[in-house]
Amino acid sequence: MVLKLHGFALSTCTRRVATVLHEYKIPFELVPVDPSKGEHKAAAYLEKQPFGQVPYIEDDGLTLFESRAICRYIVDKYRAPAGVSPLVPKDTKGKALFEQAASIEYSNFDPYASGAVREKVFKPMRGLPTDQSAYDFCVSTLSAKLDGYEAILGKQKYLAGDEITLADLFHIPYASMLAAAGCDLMTTKGPNVTRWFNELTARASWVAVKDGAKSFSSY
Amino acid sequence: MVLKFYASPFPVAGGGIVALALAEKQAAFDFVPIDLKTKEQKTAEYMALNPFGKVPAINDDGFVMYESRAICRYVDEKFAGQGTTLVPKGTKERALVEQAVSVESMTLFPPLDKVVWEVVVKPERGLAPDQAIVGKGLKEISDTLDVYEGILGKHRYLAGDDFTLADLVHCGYLPFLVEKGVDIMTAKERPNVARWWNELMSRPTWVKLQAEGMKSTV
Numbered sequence: 001m002v003l004k005l006h007g008f009a010l011s012t013c014t015r016r017v018a019t020v021l022h023e024y025k026i027p028f029e030l031v032p033v034d035p036s037k038g039e040h041k042a043a044a045y046l047e048k049q050p051f052g053q054v055p056y057i058e059d060d061g062l063t064l065f066e067s068r069a070i071c072r073y074i075v076d077k078y079r080a081p082a083g084v085s086p087l088v089p090k091d092t093k094g095k096a097l098f099e100q101a102a103s104i105e106y107s108n109f110d111p112y113a114s115g116a117v118r119e120k121v122f123k124p125m126r127g128l129p130t131d132q133s134a135y136d137f138c139v140s141t142l143s144a145k146l147d148g149y150e151a152i153l154g155k156q157k158y159l160a161g162d163e164i165t166l167a168d169l170f171h172i173p174y175a176s177m178l179a180a181a182g183c184d185l186m187t188t189k190g191p192n193v194t195r196w197f198n199e200l201t202a203r204a205s206w207v208a209v210k211d212g213a214k215s216f217s218s219y
Numbered sequence: 220m221v222l223k224f225y226a227s228p229f230p231v232a233g234g235g236i237v238a239l240a241l242a243e244k245q246a247a248f249d250f251v252p253i254d255l256k257t258k259e260q261k262t263a264e265y266m267a268l269n270p271f272g273k274v275p276a277i278n279d280d281g282f283v284m285y286e287s288r289a290i291c292r293y294v295d296e297k298f299a300g301q302g303t304t305l306v307p308k309g310t311k312e313r314a315l316v317e318q319a320v321s322v323e324s325m326t327l328f329p330p331l332d333k334v335v336w337e338v339v340v341k342p343e344r345g346l347a348p349d350q351a352i353v354g355k356g357l358k359e360i361s362d363t364l365d366v367y368e369g370i371l372g373k374h375r376y377l378a379g380d381d382f383t384l385a386d387l388v389h390c391g392y393l394p395f396l397v398e399k400g401v402d403i404m405t406a407k408e409r410p411n412v413a414r415w416w417n418e419l420m421s422r423p424t425w426v427k428l429q430a431e432g433m434k435s436t437v
Contacts, residue, residue, distance in 0.1 A: 050366045051326060062311050066321035073314040096284055096293035103286030106324050108271060148271045 002217070003028040006048070007055030009212035012114075012173035015069035018213035019169055020071040022205035025081050025219040064194045068102070070089065071166050087166045094161065101159035101167030104148075113174040120181035139183050146189040159217035164200075170210035171198050176210065221249050221437050225268065226275035228252040230428045233287030234275040236391040239432055240291035240305060242424040243387070244298035248277075250435040288324065288388055295384065305384040312379065319377040319385030322363075328392065330359035335395045360403060364412050371411035375418075386419060394420075 005021070005028050007014030014030075021028050033039045035055055041052045049056045049065045056065035059077075064070050072088065080086045089095050115138035120129045152159060158168045175186050175197060187195040200206065208216075224241065226234025241248055248251060253259045253274050261272045268276040269285035276285040279297070295305035295437040307313050334356035337348040368378060393416075396403055404416040419425065 050369055051322065051363070053326075062314065064317045064318055066325065068325075069314060069317035069321045072317050073310070076313060077310050092293070092296050093226045093282055095296070096282075096289060099289035099292045100284050100286045103289045103324075104271070107264050107286065110325075111329055145271070 001062075003057060003059040005029065005055055005057050005213070006031045006033050006045075007213065008033055009214060011054050011213075012177070013053075015209045015213050016067040016170060016173050017055060017070050017074075018209040018216075019203075019205045020074050020087065020166065021172070022208050022216070022219075023084070023087060023193075023203075024074055024078050026074065026078055027217045028123070029215045030213055031106060031132075050217050068106070068166075068170055071170070075166060085163050085213055087104035087169070088166070089163070089165070098160045098165045098167055101165060102170065104159060105167055105170045108145040108148065108217070109142070109171055110174065112138040112145065113178060115183045116142065116183050117174055117177045120183075121177060135181075139185070142183070143189065146185055147192055149196075150192050153196050158196070168181075168196070168200055169203075171206075172206050176201055176206075220280045221247050222280070223251055223278040224248045224275065224433075225251045225253050225277065226433060227255050230433055231395065232391050232405075233273070234433065235394075236388055237275050237277075237287050237290050237294070237430070238428055239382075239390055239424060240294050242428055244294050244302040246294055246298045246302070246365045247436045248414050249437055250433050252433070260333055273349065287391070288320065288384075291384055291387065305383060305387060307383065307423070316378040316385050319383075320388060322377075323385065323388045327360065327363050327389075330356040331392050331396075334360070335392055338399050338401075339395050355402070357403065361406075364403065364406075364409055366411040367415075368411050371415045376415065382422075386415075390419060390425060 002019070003026060005014065007016055007017070007030065009030070009032075018028075018030075035054060039045060040049070040054050046052055048058075048063050048143055051065070053065065055067060056063060056068070057070050057073075059073075062073075064073055064185055075086060075088045087134065088098050107169045116135055119132075119135040119138070131189050149159075158160050158164050178184070185193075201210075224237065226237065229235070230238050253265060255274070259265060260269075260274050265276075266272050268278065268283050271285070273285065275290065276283065277288055277290055277293075279293075284293060292306060306316055334353055337353045337356075341348055367377070374380050376382050393404060405413040407413075
């Protein structure tokens with residue numbers, strides 16, 4: 001039975017998972033969940049995802065949520081396609097450096113990037129007022145954190161080393177929305193961040209989902 | 220050369236969870252205190268270990284890394300076969316641990332970090348907490364713990380019946396609230412959360428760490 005991804009086309013977290021499914025060429029069915037109708041808070045949904053967040057997957061008898069945990073599971077369970085290096089290294093030190101990079105993403109990038117996007121993109125979409133000082137705080141903090149990225153990416157191609165890993169891919173959904181939120185840091189912070197951001201957003205897996213994730217059966 | 224572990228000398232926050240993981244794995248290490256009051260973590264010497272200028276970090280015979288939850292995972296793998304298994308090997312079991320670890324870092328930690336800043340850090344600097352931020356943060360944490368209540372009614376720990384990394388990562392920041400008299404973890408309305416929290420706080424490794432502090436094993 002094909003992997004079912006319960007989410008919606010333009011959701012950042014749904015597209016995070018869909019990117020990795022495309023990287024590993026795994027067929028999947030997108031089962032739509034409409035948050036504007038409160039479907040993610042309905043009793044049937046909460047049975048599977050008790051925090052009422054999007055997405056979750058059903059695969060081979062396992063129900064799993066948290067997009068980054070889902071991506072790790074995909075890499076753990078399935079083989080990388082021929083000629084593609086695994087998105088999580090197998091050796092102890094390589095894996096540890098991946099974990100460090102994955103932690104950098106959720107501690108140093110996500111809170112500020114998602115906060116900026118929430119203030120200037122999601123809130124206006126929902127008719128809510130932007131909190132300008134919250135936005136300014138997110139952008140100035142993100143700028144300081146990206147100084148760390150600029151240093152790291154001057155020494156190696158990707159955040160965990162010279163091979164791309166899940167840690168790089170985790171950044172793409174919110175990084176790609178910063179320009180729409182009026183923040184150009186991904187292409188103005190420095191040449192290394194710019195090079196890395198442009199490479200990530202040019203990947204075929206992201207190009208396939210960036211305008212909306214959808215069911216995909218043949219690669 | 221034995222693993223060098225750099226952190227603030229108090230067994231709390233990110234340094235605290237790494238210290239707990241090292242204890243759970245019965246690992247040998249040399250503790251190197253970093254003085255946050257003098258901003259030693261922002262010196263060029265320390266930032267050569269962690270370019271983000273934060274504690275903790277480790278140097279394991281030349282292998283340097285930072286980010287507390289990542290260090291815990293490395294320690295689990297390096298010392299596999301001794302002490303507690305923090306991340307199981309089976310694909311499904313591991314996925315459920317990753318799910319629970321992700322909930323802590325993505326859903327619980329952001330408001331918790333804000334509340335700790337207001338009620339712990341600001342008073343240390345002579346500043347008054349912003350009660351609106353505290354109130355909002357505690358409500359978000361409480362809402363998350365309401366979901367934990369359901370989960371912990373089904374099994375003993377967050378990812379199943381065994382203690383794992385998913386439970387361990389909660390020992391870094393929640394104790395700050397408890398110490399400040401916020402009884403969010405033992406509220407009567409959430410008996411399963413209270414039972415789980417009391418078990419965590421009674422773990423011999425935790426009790427010993429709090430009693431003896433950060434100490435080299437060598």
